[in-house]
Structure formats: C-alpha cells, structure tokens
Amino acid sequence: MACVSGDENNYMPQEDDWDRDMLLDPAWEKQQRKTFTAWCNSHLRKAGTQIENIEEDFRDGLKLMLLLEVISGERLAKPERGKMRVHKISNVNKALHYITSKGVKLVSIGAEEIVDGNAKMTLGMIWTIILRFAIQDISVEETSAKEGLLLWCQRKTAPYKNVNIQNFHISWKDGLGFCALIHRHRPELIDYGKLRKDDPMTNLNTAFDVAEKYLDIPKMLDAEDIVGTARPDEKAIMTYVSSFYHAFSGAQKAETAANRICKVLAVNQENEQLMEDYEKLASDLLEWIRRTIPWLENRAPENTMQAMQQKLEDFRDYRRQHKPPKVQEKCQLEINFNTLQTKLRLSNRPAFMPSEGKMVSDVSNAWGGLEGAEKGYEEWLLNEIRRLERLDHLAEKFRQKAAIHETWTEGKEVMLQARDFETASLSEIKALLKKHEAFESDLAAHQDRVEQIAAIAQELNELDYYDSPSVNARCQNICDQWDALGALTQKRSEALQRTEKLLETIDQLYLEFAKRAAPFNNWMEGAMEDLQDTFIVHTIEEIQGLSTAHEQFKATLPDADKERGAILGIHNEIAKIVATYHVNMAGTNPYTTINPQDINAKWDKVRQLVPQRDQALIEEHARQQNNERLRRQFANQANVIGPWIQTKMEEIGRISIEMHGTLEDQLTHLRQYEKNIVNYKPKIDQLEETHQLIQEHIRVGWEQLLTTIARTINEIENQILTRDAKGISQDQMNEFRASFNHFDRDHSGTLGAEEFKACLISLGFDIANDAQGEAEFSRIMSIVDPNRVGVVTFQAFIDFMSRETADTDTADQVMASFKVLAGDKNYILADELRRELPPDQAEYCIARMAPYAGPDAIPGALDYMSFSTALYGESDL
DSSP: OBOOOOSSOOOSOGGGOBOTTSOOOHHHHHHHHHHHHHHHHHHHGGGTOOOSOHHHHTTTSHHHHHHHHHHHOOOOOOOOOOOSHHHHHHHHHHHHHHHHHTTOOOOSOOHHHHHTTOHHHHHHHHHHHHIIIIITTOEETTEEHHHHHHHHHHHHHTTSTTOOOOSSSGGGTTSHHHHHHHHHHOGGGOOGGGOOTTOHHHHHHHHHHHHHHHSOOOOOOOHHHHHTSSSOOHHHHHHHHHHHHHHTHHHHHHHHHHHHHHHHHTHHHHHHHHHHHHHHHHHHHHHHHHHHHHHHHOOOOOSSHHHHHHHHHHHHHIIIIIHHHHHHHHHHHHHHHHHHHHHHHHTTOOOOOOOTTOSHHHHHHHHHHHHHHHHHHHHHHHHHHHHHHHHHHHHHHHHHHHHHHHHHHTTHHHHHHOOGGGGOOHHHHHHHHHHHHHHHHHHHHTHHHHHHHHHHHHHHHHTTOTTHHHHHHHHHHHHHHHHHHHHHHHHHHHHHHHHHHHHHHHHHHHHHHHHHHHHHHHHHHHHHHHHHOOOOOOSHHHHHHHHHHHHHHHHTHHHHHHHHHHHHHHHHHHHHHHHHHTOOOOSSOTTOSOOHHHHHHHHHHHHHHHHHHHHHHHHHHHHHHHHHHHHHHHHHHHHHHHHHHHHHHHHHHHHHHSOOSOHHHHHHHHHHHHHHHHHTHHHHHHHHHHOGGGHHHHHHHHHHHHHHHHHHHHHHHHHHHHHHHHTOOHHHHHHHHHHHHHHOTTOOSEEEHHHHHHHHHHTTOOOOSSHHHHHHHHHHHHHHOTTOOSEEEHHHHHHHHHHHHHHHHHHHHHHHTHHHHHGGGSEEEHHHHHHHSOHHHHHHHHHHHGGGOOTTSOTTEEEHHHHHHHHHOGGGO
C-alpha cells in the first residue's frame, strides 16, 4: 500500500490509497494514462518537451526531474547523463527524494519499479505528484485538498439546473458539471441553455474543446471513455477538475474579495434572511419527512413480482432522485445554522433560537426515524422480492413440468382405448403386447414427474401463491388423468393378454387342423386319382387283383370318415371359440390352404367315384373273360410277334440312349432296324388274317413301334444339325448325354424340373436356393420348356447348352474389346455396340444389358463391372 501523507495533514483519504497488489480496472487505467500524460505535458511543454508513454518516458528519470522542477519552480540535484541502469535509478531516486522532502511519505514506490516501467507504480507516483502540487494547496472555507476542490465545484455549480456534484466520478458523467464550471466563469464561451442532460457526449466534448481552446487546459479525458464506464476514474476526474480550479483561481480571489465587501455591507440583512431560510428549510424538511415515513412503513405485500419490482423501482427512484436533494437540504440546514450562529457571534448578536420543534437536533431525530423506516422498508422489499422470486420460480417450474407431462399424455388415452387387437393376428398381438409393456415402463417412469408436480403445487399453496386456484385445478386435472391412464393401461393389458390366450388356442387348433387335414387331403386326392385312373389289364388275374385292392380300399372308408369328422370337429371348435368370445379373425388358417368345404367336396367326390369304380371293374372283368378266350386262340401267333415287337422297342431305346459311336453310326444303325421292321410286315398281315378280333391290339403295337423308330431317328438327325450348327464336339455331346442320362432315373427320355435343376448344378450353373437363384432357374425353364409342360427333352437340353456355349464365346469376344469401345468414358452405350460390333453380337449384348441399366445410370449405358455381370452373370466374375 502506497500512502501519501503530509507532515501536518493527510490530503489523500484512505479510500484513495494506491494498492500495489490490486489490479487497476482496465477502463480506469486507460483514463489515468490519458489524463496523467496530458497533465504532465501541460507542464513539460513549458520546458519545451513532452512525453508519449507515461511508463516508458520516465524510466531514465530525466523528464521526471524536469517535471518536478517546472511545477515546483525549484532546481533539483544535477541528473546523471549515463544510459546505464544505475544512472537511471540514481535520477529516479533524486526525484523521489525531492518529493519526500516536500512532506510526502512514499510507501512501496521504489526507483527500481519506475525504471522497470511498472505502469501501476508509475501511475501511482504521478498521482502522488498531482496531489501534492496541484490539489493539496486548494482551500475553500476551511477545507483543503480533495474536500476543498469538491466544495469549490459544488459552490460554483449550485445555481445550474441538473448539476449535482457529489463526488469525482459519476457526478461528472453527463458533462454538465464541466460546462457549468466554464459557464460560471466564462459565460460567453458556452450556451448552457441549449445543453441536454440526455446527451452526455455532446456536453463532454463541448467542455473539453472549449477548455483546450480558450482556457489552455489540455484535453485530458475522452468523452467515450467516461460515458462508456459505469464509474469513471476518480483520480483522472480530480486531476482534470483541478486544472479548472487553477485556471479560475485568479477570478476566484477577486470574487472572494467582493463577497467580503458585500457581507460587511449587508450582514444584518443576510442574518435575517438566513433565519427565515432556516425556518422555511427546516419546516419543509420536517414536513417531507413526516409525509415520507408512512410510505416507508407501508408493508402491504403485492401478489405479483411485477408489482413488487415497481415498488422497488419507486424506492430506488426515492433513493436516486427524491432523497439526495433532501440530504443536501439537511446538510445545507446544518451549514446555514452553524454559519448563522458564527455570524451572529462575530456581530456580537445573541444566538439564533429556532422555533419549537425545528431545532437541528429535532431535524436530526426526525431524519434518524426516516433512516430507520427506510432501512426496514428496504429489507422488507428485498425479502418480499426473494419470496416472490421463489414463488415465480416454483410456478414456472410447475408450468414447465406440467406442460411436458401434458405433451407426453397427449393422445395416450385414445391409444389405450384403441380396439386394434380385435382384428390382429397372433404375431401382431404379441407385438402389441411388447409395445404395451414398453408403454407401461414409460408410464412408471413418469410417476416421479407427477409426484413432483403435486409437490410443487403443495409448496405453492403453503407459500400463499396468488394464482394457487389455477395451479390446483391444473394439478388436479393431471392427477385425474394419471389415474385414468393407469386404469386404461391395466384394462388394455388384460384385454391384450386375454386376446393373446384366445389366439394362441385358435392357433394351436389351426396347427392341429393343418397337421391332420394335410395327410387326409392327400389321401383323398390319391384315392380320387386311383378311382379315376384308367386301368389297362390283359389277364383275368390282373383284373381280379384290382378288384381285391378296391375292396380293401372300401374297407378303409369308415375310418376315413371318422378322421374327417375329427378334422371338421377341430374347425367347429375354432368357430365356437370365435362366436363365444367375439373374436374378429383377420384371415384364414396360416398353416394350410385346405378348408372344410374342400374336404367335404373331395369326400363327396370319393363317395361318388367308388360305385363308378365298382361298375368299371365289373365291366372290365367281363371283357377280360372274353379276351382270355380269344388270347388262348391267338396265343401261338401273338406270342411270337409280340415279344419280337417288344424286343425291337427295347433295342431302339438303347440305341437312342447309349453312346456307342458317333451320331452318324447311331443313325445308320437305326435305319437298318427300320428296314428290318418293314420287311417283317407280311408276318403281321398273316397274323391279322388269322384272327381279326386280335387285329387291333397288334396294329396298335405295330404303329407304336413305327412311331418310336421314326421319332428316335428324327431326334438323332436334330442332334446332328444342332451339333454342326453350334460347333459342338462329339466329346461335348457325350458329356451332355452322360449328364442327362444320369439324372433321367426312370429312363423316360425327359427330365422333370427338379432333375433338370440338379443336372444344371452338376454342370457348373450357379442356381442357389434363394430368390436370385429361383429367378435364374425360371428364366432357363422358360427357354427349355416354353409350353410349360413341366419336363425337358434331350433336344431342348442340348439346344440350351449349345446356346450358352455360344453366349460365352460371344461375351469373350465383346469383353476383349471393351476398353477400345469405351475409350475414356469407362462405359459403353447401346448405339456404340450397334456401330462397332457385328449385328448378331451387338443385339445379343444389348439384350443382356437391359436388366442391368439402373434408373440412376445413363440410359443404355454400362460400366465395366455391370457389363461383365450382364454377359457372364455374378457367379462367373
């Protein structure tokens, strides 16, 4: 702490002490730098120099010593001219010793800190110099230094409207105080009537400019810094104001002399006037106190924060506007009283005795009562505001939590009352139960919020919140709704669980129905197929065997009818549950497409077919008895020709299936068989002449034999044409035939769909058991079985395989030239294919490209990977 004190009086109060450990407010430091620099330069310019940076330019001590010499008019010790640190410290010490010699005590301000450029200590040192040489000698009516300067300012600005100088910081922010000082001494420089209190920037700049231009007072402050700072720096203001005091000190002395003369001439009139003024001022002040105390003692609370804030604002207005003038009046009253008593004593007149109740002590006692009421009122206001703040906070918290809860509950009752489970399937019911369980967890989690809302409402009631009725009503609605949600939740949970049990029961019945209906349905379909099957028999034994099997089948019908009744009973039980519990079934049995109507219809069909089968077997039995007689007559001749035909049929079949020799060898062999068969015709004619009744049977066999040999020859010729046209080697043909024969288990010469798929897989086709594989197999079946017969011939098989081989060759040719066709684009267009490739290759590629042209691609364009996929398929990449 750097305290500055004189030998006889302390002209720098404790509040202005310089604390070396405390950081300056940045705004104050800025103001002090400008003000102190300007003040120093106002004196240094008399010596023809100045400073720019206050903490840098005093470091060598030369300008500091020069400044002290200018302001004191005395010569200091000769300074050191060296540039070393020791020389600078010596010069600064000389300056500090001189300050100390003038009765100023410097604490914690050392030469080293000034030499090191410590801004805080440098500013403190300059302030000490300003206090000692610019402010300490100011004296006004027995007051000196700061108090004297303040009293001088108050006296000079007292007549001016809107000017109330109480300190050296905020009292000067509007600029009117500076303008009033100038106008009081030099009224021609400022038109004070045009100044406005709400325009501080103009006021300050006017005063600073006029002072600099006409009064030779440098501009030590910036208007922007003063206006923009909540509390301007007191030291900067005092420094600047002291310049006004010294500028007008001559005029002040003249004014003081004139006042003394006037006082001597009019002492009596003044004394009388002072008495009257005291009486009036005391009366007015006491009356104001009397009117104000009841207002301060009024403790009627308000219900809203706005109303209490208005009371607080009124109280602050009272503190800011109404009370300060009265404080001034009270001080003025005491000053006037003391002044009057002194004047009366000096004039040898008796002391002044105010009217009863208007003594200074009476005013002080009344003022003490006012202060007590004011303190109590302020405490009450603050407590009430804190209470209302608490209430407002609780009310806002209640509203927020209530709004969040109400938003969450919106639509929940409708959701809980929904009957969506009535038409839901079992899987949907289980999903609804999971969803409802999640909602129940969510509902339980919101229980805490409802309890918090109720607790806040209760606290608002206990604190007597003004809007408690609406809070209670809203809280009650939330609690009632919460209870309703709980009841609806329980009700929906029970309904979902009950529906789940019913649907599970129905589902089990559906499953049982499906398990029993499927084999029964298959049995009926097999029975119908057997009953309608066209039988071909040749002997009595065969027809008797069929009759025996038919009788055995009829023996199973009672048990089958019982099974039908049991299956229909399951369906009736489902219907009973649906009717009893009003279950809305959304769909049919998910486990089967069989229904009771189908079962009954097929059962009726079976029952109709049984007598028809009986009749057909009876008729066939009679016919076979007649044929048996004819067969015995025909036996000798037929037993020779029949085996011969059967033998030739088997031999032809082996030639078409086996892989001995080339296709040409097989064709030559077949043509020789054909010639032998034709040469056998006379024996057939002889057999027909022998017995006309057997003619038709032999004729049919003969025609089948001719048809078989012709069809087999045609197939071999087609295979030769396919081989030559497609360029298939004999080894490839043998491989195709070997694969085909391997999967042709029944030697029928055709492959079923599943057999054909197995054959393709064995040849390396990627036909997986997924959607993509099924789509590929469907495409191939549409090629090999365009009529959708359901079987694949060997000719269709080799046609497909030859085309696939040709496709691969074409693809290889096209892919080899892809980069040439694509160029820098890295993709190929359909028009480019038509232009660059042979027509058959181009159209082949375009056809393969079509499925791979996505909607986001360039129309008709493929990149390398997509083009490759189009030609080979993904499994070949």
